[in-house]
Amino acid sequence: MRVTLERANLLKSLNHVHRVVERRNTIPILSNVLLNAEGASLELKATDLDLEITEATPAQIEQAGATTVPAHLLYDIVRKLPDGSEVMLSVDPEGSTMTVASGRSHFKLQCLPQSDFPQLAAGEFSHTFRLDSATMRRLIERTQFAISTEETRYYLNGIFIHSAESDGKIVLRAVATDGHRLARCETEAPDGAENMPGIIIPRKTVGELQKLVDNPDVAVIVELSDSKIRMTIGAVVLTSKLIDGTFPDYQRVIPQGNDKAMQVERKTFTDAVDRVSTVSSERGRAVKLALSEGLLTLSVNNPDSGSATEELAVSYDAEPMEIGFNARYLLDIANQLSGSDVKFLLADAGSPTLIEDTNDALALYVLMPMRV
Missing domain, CATH: 3.10.150.10 (DNA Polymerase III, subunit A, domain 2)
Incomplete structure (x- = not known):
């Protein structure tokens, strides 16, 4: 040669x-x-x-x-x-x-x-469809942070992608969860994706794919078999085994009756959470949100290092309530949002909270509360 x-x-x-x-x-x-x-x-x-x-x-x-x-x-x-x-x-x-x-x-x-040199024989592909790079990147970036790193729950160690019906239309939906938070993002299903089986793309494959879909002008050709996925992005061909497991019924986790709505400016909120969580313990990372009409008080109390509080003006007119969250999980979700505001739909201190992106109706996040 x-x-x-x-x-x-x-x-x-x-x-x-x-x-x-x-x-x-x-x-x-x-x-x-x-x-x-x-x-x-x-x-x-x-x-x-x-x-x-x-x-x-x-x-x-x-x-x-x-x-x-x-x-x-x-x-x-x-x-x-x-x-x-x-x-x-x-x-x-x-x-x-x-x-x-x-x-x-x-x-x-x-x-x-x-x-x-070993060959990763792909076998027959039963479904093929095309997605533009920007859409593929969005599906990955909006959900990737919620992939579980717990090896025992291997079926959560990736992004679940499947076709689903939403408002009378077929959509292609990406979901990831680690049991503490859940991220869901969807797009209109491309031709060929309508009847695709639900697949779980492993975390490492997701990471490599994210680095490859950096050119918005290049389409991604996706081919699926029972156990493998092949994606062609320009001159690059990525073939991967899929996670052999059953993804849990995530729809049961998404709350339907959360009637207390809070809306807050996203950057102001993330900066405030970041500031007060400075004194939180590495292990707990708990931050308390106390809500009253038009006001949100963030507080952290760490017996070992001290406490912190910060008040923010918010849009909220329901009854006062207090709820605790892991500060890192709150920041992870807030950093995925593209809108200037973030909307929280709450029920009570012990129930999952729904977080919506005011700029992207097709992305949805669920966060489990913590005791504080």
Whole structure:
């Protein structure tokens, strides 16, 4: 194999694929990136056996071929080469080493044979649809923060995406929850998504996808099978296993009868929560919201370090009430909102609270209260 290509093109592709590779691997081949030179492009592929990313980049190919080299090492070398330089990759006749040459810099890397590299066979895809990148990014960003990190509840370790009926229309809905908070976001279902099965996309795949949907002009082609999802974003193909589990019936958690409405300026509210939570304990992070007509009093009381209170003018005309929340969860939700105001729909101190984005009627958040 002998290939010449622009450093910028190689670096961009390596940046996309090398992140999938775990730093510590018991299986040596999983530390490597597969390089396949064919036609007029170099294809790069990396996998952790659950997730696979492939990207092709333009290259001058003097001699076609394929090999695998350490992914993070190659990425670090190319990253440190000067801007605007060309890189030549060549494999010796035995196939045991690859030379990376650019200007006066020469590196020799150990290769492992292409035949050892695992393929994430996708099987038959039963559903295909297209989403624009901005919509995919919105579905992810509005829900990702609520993904559970508790490994025992593995079925919550991802975003649940499914088609549902809302106001007589079919929508594509993304939901994530960790049992303390729930985030739901939806968009009009694209052609092909109407009867799709409910799928749970793993947290790591969600993170990689979020980094890839940065160009609003590129559409995402989504293909689904019973156990895998494949997403094509321009020259990048991301294939991932899905979480094999049943997502809970989240509709039961969304309160319907919350009749006490509070509306407050979002930035003023988040800054105030951030300030008073400075004295909260790392473990508890509890902040109390005391509501009376037109007034919200935020307070934190930590026996070890002190207390804090702050008053805010709000729109509220129901009976006075007090309710406690985890300050970090409140801030996580508030940071997802795009409107200038945030609207809380409350029932009582022990019931879940509904939080709405005044600028996005298709996003919805539920937060469980804390005892304070």
